[in-house]
Amino acid sequence: MRITKQTTMGEMLQYDIGIAQVLMESGMHCIGCPSSVGESLEMACMVHGIDADEVLRSIHEYLEQKEEA
Numbered sequence: 001m002r003i004t005k006q007t008t009m010g011e012m013l014q015y016d017i018g019i020a021q022v023l024m025e026s027g028m029h030c031i032g033c034p035s036s037v038g039e040s041l042e043m044a045c046m047v048h049g050i051d052a053d054e055v056l057r058s059i060h061e062y063l064e065q066k067e068e069a
Contacts, residue, residue, distance in 0.1 A: 003059055005052050009044055010037035012059070022062045026055045 001007075001015045012019045013031070020031045027050050030036045036044055041059075045052035 003041070003056070003063070005042035005045075005056055006040050008037065009039050009041065012041065013037075016063065016066075018062065018066070019059055022058050023055070026050055026058060028055075 001011075003012055003015070003019075009023075009031070023031055028036075028044060028048055030044070030048075039047070041056060042052045045055055
């Protein structure tokens, strides 16, 4: 799966629950909120005033490190 800013929070977490840690470290503590599941990464970042490109980079780094392990 290729994660983009349009990927929903629910899709990302279903793909790899470890992404939750990356999101929380980025300042998004709404992972369990039912409304967040349908939001895109870009929309969730906007709501929290967080740079979506930076969070996306962190997610991709996490997934790359996981693949290498």
